[in-house]
Amino acid sequence: MTPRATYRLQFHARFRFEDAARLAPYLSELGISHVYASPYLRARPGSPHGYDITDHLSLNPELGDEQDFRNMSAAFIAAGLGQILDFVPNHMGVGGADNPFWLDVLEWGPGADYAGWFDIDWDSDNRYLHDKLLVPFLGDQYGVELEAGKLKIKFDADEGGLAVWAYDAHKLPLCPLHYQMVLGQDDAELERLGDMFADLMQWRPQVNERARELKQRLAALIRDRPNARIALERSIKGLNDDWRALDAVIRKQFWRIAFFGVAGDDINYRRFFNINDLAGLRMELPAVFRHAHALIMRLIKEGVLDGLRIDHIDGLLDPKAYLDCLHATTPRPIYTVVEKILASHESLRSDWKVEGATGYDFANLALGVLVNSASEERFTDTYKNFTGCATPFATIAYDSKIRIMENEMASELNALGRDAARVARQNPMSADFTKQILQRAIKQIAACFPVYRTYIEFDAESDGADRRDLDWAVAQARRIDRAIDPTVFDFLNKALSGKLTAEAKSGFSRVSVLRLAMKLQQYTGPVMAKGVEDTAFYRYNRFVALNEVGGEPHRFGVTPAAFHKANAERARHWPHAMLATSTHDTKRGEDARARLAALSDIPEEWARQVQIWSRLLRARRGEIEGGAAPDRNDEYLFYQLLLGSWPVEMLDRPDAAALEAYALRVKEALRKSMREAKLHSSWSAPNADYEDAMQSLASAALDPNNAGFLSSFLPFARRVARLGVENSLAQLVLKLTAPGMPDIYQGCELWDLSLVDPDNRRLVDFASRQNALRSILVAIAGNRGPAMRELMDHWQDGRVKMAVTALLLGLRKQKEALFANGDYEALQLSGDKSERALGFARALGDAAIIVLIARFPGLREQDPGWGATTAQLPKGRWTDVLTECSFESGDAAFPLAKIFAALPAAVLVKSSPS
Structure with a gap:
């Protein structure tokens, strides 16, 4: 369904x-x-x-x-x-003590029943990790935590098992083969059981079954014989009190507990991106x-x-x-x-x-078409003049991906280099390609990848799209690192496209070549995600409304032609794809982005305001890393965050409590932004001094006693918020009427001005939304036009957004087939202000609708009216679902001034035969 x-x-x-x-x-x-x-x-x-x-x-x-x-x-x-x-x-969650499959792997290593379930490299180049699983969950160096007593052996009286616990949170089972080291020799029966555990390998292939039986015997012994329990407790305490003895036990295990900071270099299991406690499944x-x-x-x-x-x-x-x-x-x-x-x-x-x-693509498409592309040069100049940043986004993205591969994801890159070298050695023609040179070339190719990944399969060759993207990445990599012999790139291009074994008697194992290619495909996606979305997007702050999942911040807006083309393609090929504008992953809420988009209509005023605010707030706080703290790029981000997320209820006279609560949210978003950018601070090495300086700037701005900043900021914030409402409603109408299936993120039927997660996962006040819907349904059931004008006049409560949502979802229910399978056609607009609007038609058989939205509210604020701008409506009588206003269209084009008299959007349904 x-x-x-x-x-x-x-x-x-x-x-x-x-x-x-x-x-x-x-x-x-x-x-x-x-x-x-x-x-x-x-x-x-x-x-x-x-x-x-x-x-x-x-x-x-x-x-x-x-x-x-x-x-x-x-x-x-x-x-x-x-x-x-x-x-x-x-992937699955690992660490802690809750995943039985992971615990099985820790206990038995490569011989575990579930060892093959996780993507683990048991043949690491690091010999100390041979047949061991690195567990990077310590908050400090292993020796430091061991000596400090943060690692302790515990006995599970129910299961009869022994495990080392880190911080009383992470369970690391001891392999039963080594229980003898803990059970000791002070009690005869414990000693005999220890000897039986040591003999487990003689029970192959029933080793695990035999171990479970012995554990049950151990549990019964400890339960029934107080002397045995006392002896075991004494032995465990002795090991826990002697860190060298405990280390000797730990060294025997199939796991190596380590400081989380070593994960980037040595980790030998595939993760979700670079998150240590999410392990990849096969x-x-x-x-x-x-x-x-x-x-x-x-x-x-x-x-x-x-x-x-x-x-x-x-x-x-x-x-x-x-x-x-x-x-x-x-x-x-x-x-x-x-x-x-x-x-x-x-x-x-x-x-x-x-x-x-x-729907990430649609989120960027719908927002992009509301951004005034004519302001790009002015925005770029303002950003450069304020921050001193002139590096193109493409360069920042490339540098960020290199940084990720050299740090957080270095271990995976090392493994790819090793595997590529093993493939190369299969043929004399490539046997001299060393691991180091191949790894260096792979790093360059991955850094230049224009997409998340390619999709070569074991049973199929790469297709044209894959070859195009791979060829492009290899060509760019060759250009960047000319010191690498071109034949290395030739070899990798053939290996990663599957061409290396396309002919018989190639000298290469097809399985090993394709496995290398497919492993690289699993690597380029995380590199793109962590390098671009979670690093570059926090470094390049020219216009953060565009720094969204799946977005391309260097593209300043989307043309109507590109918008229509994408919608038409979706109607033809993916008519039921999901359409989103806010998700749990979006870095700013849909209405925060729509509000920021209005800045593209008033770039000169924006440039003037940020200079005023900076002069009001900035004071020299000492030097950090040779520059004033915080840097101008982070400050520029801060002003955009404030404008986008400033709560509607605080636009007039924010009280101290509301400012304090909001400040906590903003500071958390700023801290995440700085750490994700990895320039002045990071998750692995937080820079408290720099972060405190940024927090101090936020505190100064949001101090209820700072009348200077707030009196300057609030009038502009009110203006941008009002303009943003028009963008929000236009964006909403596009999502609810374009080809595809719309999704509403929780709470977004009212204004969504959230910041990056976890801010966008805050509890939603559903009671107020239920009350609002009841009142709205009563209001629009009567005289809809005046009701919608009233809601628009009181836009602050968000009920106008909910009303539009309810009306268009009702229309989708009435015309389900049209929205599910209707054609899509761009609407022709004419006149000197036609770039300020956008329209399209959906049709299926005799059913049809026409959608029109107004763009660039800042331009319309400065130059009201539509003049002679018109839309070419099909002949007939049309009724706007949102206002119930009717329009009679003859052979002449219809004036937009009438269509947008009440709202910045209209959804017209044919109400009578032509």
């Missing part, structure tokens, strides 16, 4: 199944067809997002029990709502796939789930094979979309069995 519209809910300990159940009537009344749920399978305790799953076969107990879940599902069904689940196939293995999807398939079969959003599809070894398997396994047809970030020149793979992507 294809959804009409989804509503994203973020589940966590403070928003549970029972809370969602209570929302069912409200969501249905709003016009939603499906709840789009964040992951709710069992995750790490305290998980704020659910992406760190520890058990695919059970629900997260922090959200409620099985009955609570059933009650929620029943409430949804009773309200006519289906469910879409955000599903995570790429979902290409049938056993892993069956296990991970068992509960999901049951819920689909029972009719609880109608679809899946597949998280981080690019992390999988073979995304197409995964999607084929998913399609073949589901017990009934479901709606499937993938989280896929596409470059502007890139298309979603046509052979993927999905309805489309999750």
